[in-house]
Amino acid sequence: MIQPSFPHISTPTGAVPAGAPAWNQQRHSQMPSHRYADVYSRVEVPTIERDWPTKRLTAAPLWVPVDLRDGNQALAEPMDPARKQRFFELMVAMGYKEIEVGYPSASQTDYDFVRLIADTNIAPNDVTIVVFTPARRELIERTVAAIQGISNPVVIHLYTATAPTWRSMVLGYGQEDLKQLILSGGRDVLEFAGDMKNVRFEFSPEVFNLTEPDYVLDVCNSMTELWDARPERPVILNLPATVEIATPNVYADQIEYMHKNLARRDSVILSVHPHNDRGTGIACAELAILAGAQRVEGCIFGNGERTGNVDIATLALNLHAQGVDPMIDFSDIDEIRRTVEYCNRLEVHPRHPYVGDLVHTAFSGTHQDAIKKGFIEHRARAQAEGRPEREVEWKVPYLPIDPADIGRSYDAVIRVNSQSGKGGIAYLLESEYGIELPRRLQIDFARHVQRHTDATGSEVTATGLWSVFQQVYLQRDTQESRIALTSYQISDLEGEARVELVLDVAGQQHTSSHDGVGPVEALASVLAVHGIPVDIVALHQTSVGVGSDSEALTLLEVRTEEGIFWVAGQGRSVLAASMSAVMSAALRCSV
Numbered sequence: 001m002i003q004p005s006f007p008h009i010s011t012p013t014g015a016v017p018a019g020a021p022a023w024n025q026q027r028h029s030q031m032p033s034h035r036y037a038d039v040y041s042r043v044e045v046p047t048i049e050r051d052w053p054t055k056r057l058t059a060a061p062l063w064v065p066v067d068l069r070d071g072n073q074a075l076a077e078p079m080d081p082a083r084k085q086r087f088f089e090l091m092v093a094m095g096y097k098e099i100e101v102g103y104p105s106a107s108q109t110d111y112d113f114v115r116l117i118a119d120t121n122i123a124p125n126d127v128t129i130v131v132f133t134p135a136r137r138e139l140i141e142r143t144v145a146a147i148q149g150i151s152n153p154v155v156i157h158l159y160t161a162t163a164p165t166w167r168s169m170v171l172g173y174g175q176e177d178l179k180q181l182i183l184s185g186g187r188d189v190l191e192f193a194g195d196m197k198n199v200r201f202e203f204s205p206e207v208f209n210l211t212e213p214d215y216v217l218d219v220c221n222s223m224t225e226l227w228d229a230r231p232e233r234p235v236i237l238n239l240p241a242t243v244e245i246a247t248p249n250v251y252a253d254q255i256e257y258m259h260k261n262l263a264r265r266d267s268v269i270l271s272v273h274p275h276n277d278r279g280t281g282i283a284c285a286e287l288a289i290l291a292g293a294q295r296v297e298g299c300i301f302g303n304g305e306r307t308g309n310v311d312i313a314t315l316a317l318n319l320h321a322q323g324v325d326p327m328i329d330f331s332d333i334d335e336i337r338r339t340v341e342y343c344n345r346l347e348v349h350p351r352h353p354y355v356g357d358l359v360h361t362a363f364s365g366t367h368q369d370a371i372k373k374g375f376i377e378h379r380a381r382a383q384a385e386g387r388p389e390r391e392v393e394w395k396v397p398y399l400p401i402d403p404a405d406i407g408r409s410y411d412a413v414i415r416v417n418s419q420s421g422k423g424g425i426a427y428l429l430e431s432e433y434g435i436e437l438p439r440r441l442q443i444d445f446a447r448h449v450q451r452h453t454d455a456t457g458s459e460v461t462a463t464g465l466w467s468v469f470q471q472v473y474l475q476r477d478t479q480e481s482r483i484a485l486t487s488y489q490i491s492d493l494e495g496e497a498r499v500e501l502v503l504d505v506a507g508q509q510h511t512s513s514h515d516g517v518g519p520v521e522a523l524a525s526v527l528a529v530h531g532i533p534v535d536i537v538a539l540h541q542t543s544v545g546v547g548s549d550s551e552a553l554t555l556l557e558v559r560t561e562e563g564i565f566w567v568a569g570q571g572r573s574v575l576a577a578s579m580s581a582v583m584s585a586a587l588r589c590s591v
């Protein structure tokens, strides 16, 4: 009996759903999907006249990184003070103007970090400091104690879960009791910090996305009334998708409902805080902005509870890629990544949008070919417009943004393996060695490279390609050669070139002189005389290397009765390279 290769996987054997078309023979599986209710059975989704589907993203929202609180609370090893400070300084350097710095009532490290901000000048005056607290009086009091003496604008962020399951299962309250608990927390905030002129308030109905729309609207309106939201002292209402449970259009509807129905709308900063349980945190945030959100909380590269907070780096660079200034500097994304990885002690995935190691790399042939052509077009257009390449419109296929915008070089853009084609191979040889291969040689060389990568099964670098190139086209026959070019000389005889050649054929020296023809033609003709016809179809000159180290490289396409082949010759001068190429061809023809 054949042992199944995956003993714990049961290939679906259920019925094909009734009415399934012939082209879709998927069968019912054994997954217990019936255990989960869809979002519409879990919460009332408000019905609205939707405006968000026709809106566009035209400006960056206010970004609020919550790495030092929400990101930090999801780490196996929370950040130590040095890591917190490093992360904070990175955010300031990147241009964030509002930063959630911690949960000061939760741990001494968080408390001390807020005190560090109070006691030093690590936070520039224009950066707003956000501190996070539950609606518990003693914890609010400690939170307010932590911010004493901070001269920056400060936001006290109060949260309580409002969704039915959390109300009944976690907090043990009905709707009205919970509202009173929240208002009581709001009053405590006023009591301890209401007179602090630099302080504003934020409220988050945690699990907003699973809360009844009218209830959450009522709680939010009660909070803005309690805190006397005014345009000059607006209140932030932050509406989290604490656990993502629906397609992003549902979140957009929920946000638009709040946007259109909130009281004191001009005194409310409407904020969103998506998590990423379904992998659609980015889409939720983007649609929420279309639906009226003005502020986005998330983490740089998306660390956070479970599958993370929404990634505000990706969100920002998505705007950049649409021609909208993200208002945050990502021009050295690798430095940002190193710092974030150091602070979180978590690695960023190689396929992570924009920042991953592999996101600007094409291995596959047709992509490489398109990118290579795109670069050629880009450079030509920049030259034609007389503008720097970094300034002209970006149109290179398969690369959503110019890697140079975020401090990446083009080195990793094309990498060659067995799935690559001539375009990528030629691109690497040109970008690393300056060698320009004509199209027909690209095709020929790609076959040799393919053989090499199929045999090794691995990637081949530019150095590796050059070595394959040398072996295939440049290496002379090492066996006793029947012919050798002993010397050649070109002189000018009253305006007419004379080529003098000394050819060694089977140990015999033959001197010849040729007037009015080029050296390549002369050498080919003398070789023919000695029974080695070299029928040159095409000759291309290029070079290998740059600057004073560069050498000439001649590429010859040669016809024989068996077909076409290519050879190359390398030399300090074009003449030396050409003669060497012809002799390589002769050696091949005489084998």
Ligand SMILES: CC(=O)SCCNC(=O)CCNC(=O)[C@H](O)C(C)(C)COP(=O)(O)OP(=O)(O)OC[C@H]1O[C@@H](n2cnc3c(N)ncnc32)[C@H](O)[C@@H]1OP(=O)(O)O
Binding pocket: 070, 073, 103, 105, 106, 107, 133, 134, 135, 136, 159, 160, 161, 170, 171, 206, 242
């Ligand atoms: C979605 C989010 O990210 S919310 C933020 C979550 N972050 C964290 O929890 C990290 C920091 N937290 C902590 O260090 C601790 O939980 C503390 C210090 C805040 C509280 O610790 P403890 O007092 O030991 O309470 P514990 O965490 O076990 O339980 C929470 C209690 O607060 C209640 N509670 C939870 N959230 C809130 C809230 N927002 N407002 C009021 N009460 C709340 C719970 O019902 C529970 O009450 P109970 O003890 O009467 O059952």
Ligand SMILES: CC(C)C(=O)C(=O)O
Binding pocket: 070, 159, 160, 204, 205, 206, 207, 238, 240, 241, 242, 243, 273, 275
């Ligand atoms: C904003 C707070 C409550 C939060 O982190 C969440 O709901 O995910």
Ligand SMILES: [Mg+2]
Binding pocket: 070, 240, 242, 273, 275, 305, 309
């Ligand atoms: Mg969160």
